[in-house]
Structures are given as structure tokens and as C-alpha cells.
Amino acid sequence: MSETAVAYGVDKVEIARASIIGQPIHMLSPLVPSTHLLCGLVGVSIDEHQKFAMKWAVLAVIVMTACALIIGSITIF
Secondary structure, three states, X not given: OHHHHHHOXXXXXXXXXXXXXXXXXXXXXXXXXXXXXXXXXXXXXXXXXXXXXXXXXXXXXXXXXXXXXXXXXXXXX
């Protein structure tokens, strides 16, 4: 992915930073084993967990993206 971004003039470091910002939403995926483990330990179903946590994960991603843009660690253009 980073090589493709370089072809369009985007720095590899910016791609790495942007991909880390998306981790809160990625961790809600049913493909992540730790999510299954934690839901099993707590006794909550995956769908209940996703319904509750998705709004908070999206909010966290929006805040992190805004902060990253403000401090200049990622850029729009």
C-alpha cells in the first residue's frame, strides 16, 4: 500500500500514521481473535459489543484524525 501511495506523491510515513488511526474500528472486526476472547470472558455477544463500541470507535477516529491534521502529522494535500 505504501508503494502505491508513493506513486501518487504521498509519503510512506503518512500512510503508516493514517493506518494506525483506523485501528479502533479495525479491532471491532469479528476477524480479530482478541475481540472474541474478550467478549467471551465478559459474557457479551460480538454484535452487542459492536453496537455499543462502534460509535465510540468512530468518534475516537474522528478526533485522532482531526488532531493529526492540526499538528501536521498527516496532510490532506
